[in-house]
Amino acid sequence: MSSMKHVDNIPSTPGKFKEKSNYNRLRLHFSVVKLTFWSFVFLGLIFICFFKSTSSSSSPVSSDLSRRSLRTSSYDGPAWEKRIKASAKIRSTNGISVLVTGAAGFVGTHVSSALKRRGDGVVGLDNFNDYYDPSLKRARQTLLESAGVYIVEGDINDVALLKKLFDIVQFSHVMHLAAQAGVRYAMENPSSYVHSNIAGLVNLLEFCKNANPQPAIVWASSSSVYGLNTKVPFSESDRTDQPASLYAATKKAGEEIAHTYNHIYGLSLTGLRFFTVYGPWGRPDMAYFFFTRDILKGKSISIFEGANHGTVARDFTYIDDIVKGCLGALDTAEKSTGSGGKKKGPAQLRVFNLGNTSPVPVSDLVTILERLLKVKAKRAVMKLPRNGDVQFTHANISLAQRELGYKPTTDLQTGLKKFVRWYLSYYGEGKKSAQ
Numbered sequence: 001m002s003s004m005k006h007v008d009n010i011p012s013t014p015g016k017f018k019e020k021s022n023y024n025r026l027r028l029h030f031s032v033v034k035l036t037f038w039s040f041v042f043l044g045l046i047f048i049c050f051f052k053s054t055s056s057s058s059s060p061v062s063s064d065l066s067r068r069s070l071r072t073s074s075y076d077g078p079a080w081e082k083r084i085k086a087s088a089k090i091r092s093t094n095g096i097s098v099l100v101t102g103a104a105g106f107v108g109t110h111v112s113s114a115l116k117r118r119g120d121g122v123v124g125l126d127n128f129n130d131y132y133d134p135s136l137k138r139a140r141q142t143l144l145e146s147a148g149v150y151i152v153e154g155d156i157n158d159v160a161l162l163k164k165l166f167d168i169v170q171f172s173h174v175m176h177l178a179a180q181a182g183v184r185y186a187m188e189n190p191s192s193y194v195h196s197n198i199a200g201l202v203n204l205l206e207f208c209k210n211a212n213p214q215p216a217i218v219w220a221s222s223s224s225v226y227g228l229n230t231k232v233p234f235s236e237s238d239r240t241d242q243p244a245s246l247y248a249a250t251k252k253a254g255e256e257i258a259h260t261y262n263h264i265y266g267l268s269l270t271g272l273r274f275f276t277v278y279g280p281w282g283r284p285d286m287a288y289f290f291f292t293r294d295i296l297k298g299k300s301i302s303i304f305e306g307a308n309h310g311t312v313a314r315d316f317t318y319i320d321d322i323v324k325g326c327l328g329a330l331d332t333a334e335k336s337t338g339s340g341g342k343k344k345g346p347a348q349l350r351v352f353n354l355g356n357t358s359p360v361p362v363s364d365l366v367t368i369l370e371r372l373l374k375v376k377a378k379r380a381v382m383k384l385p386r387n388g389d390v391q392f393t394h395a396n397i398s399l400a401q402r403e404l405g406y407k408p409t410t411d412l413q414t415g416l417k418k419f420v421r422w423y424l425s426y427y428g429e430g431k432k433s434a435q
């Protein structure tokens, strides 16, 4: 439009023809300009459309590629493989080669270092999620690294990563401790329990069943599977079909899933029902841990009680005893019987209680902490909330004693003393504060 206006407003020059032919030439000239201009606009539009369509049609590929390259850049390379191989090196006769999932977790760290100490090959796997302060997991990682255990950063749901790890090392055993823990948090974030405790477990077992040779698997179940069971002490043969929390339900589901993979594929599977494990390098989401933090801060703590002032008690089990149980389970695990996804004969399937056999009321736990910390707790007694907690746990460990040589030796007083000593040295004055 503006160019038209410009043409019409050209001042006339002397001589009509001349004027006319000049005018025509000018019109022609400006038509060419106009045509060229619009052609450029048109071509430009075509070019933009073409560019956009090619880039958008290639976007899934390119993003997939970038995702893959991200993955391979962190999972790959000779240096990475070298670290894994060094960590997996067996240094004792009859040593085993173990993939420990959840290695930066509380039990995972202790089990990994115990295995390494006795000369087994150990490779850790952990996704370092932020369910609780990841800096504690990083500190455990540093501890393990100094002991010669390398932790691969990744998720048990990542098949490609599992494949790479098994390509590099022929693991004879998997100690599967990666899980979403915590009874009460299940009401806040239910899907995290499904992701780790169900999907993650199935993914790992799917992978192990196809491995050749198949590893033997020992994994963490929980005392919480006893749920509303009232028969005490809890024995492995007691009913476990009344879970009181989603956490418990996913652990119970894990036990059934283990049965299936043992039955169909010949995987050797041992589930360990841990009873409220505590100790140095523990989990900050557990009561003994945050009670310690809050007592030291002068904050009040909630102590749960049952109906009619009923005692709430736990069969608190010290970490070193649990570690011995885990090693006993690994050492007595028979080989899986299948290979490449096919069962060749019946395989071992076991479940054991790993507890302490002496339940302690939560209020007594607090009294012990007060003595050790030399600080009086601000106690607020309240009714056990309806959030998945059970009132009482008590393990019968005779089966584990017989089959695994499991014999807990640490009472709560002794174990908490060790925990408090660690807590004060880790979080003590001038250092980081527990979150």
Ligand SMILES: O=C(O)[C@H]1O[C@H](OP(=O)(O)OP(=O)(O)OC[C@H]2O[C@@H](n3ccc(=O)[nH]c3=O)[C@H](O)[C@@H]2O)[C@H](O)[C@@H](O)[C@H]1O
Binding pocket: 181, 182, 183, 221, 222, 223, 224, 274, 275, 276, 277, 285, 286, 287, 288, 302, 303, 304, 312, 313, 314, 362, 389, 390, 391
């Ligand atoms: O054996 C297991 O399989 C589980 O053990 C652990 O669960 P729990 O036995 O519930 O431990 P934990 O939370 O430390 O509460 C301890 C006691 O303090 C009471 N409790 C708790 C919180 C509070 O504010 N007040 C209180 O009295 C509470 O009622 C309870 O009586 C693991 O977290 C879990 O992941 C799983 O491994």
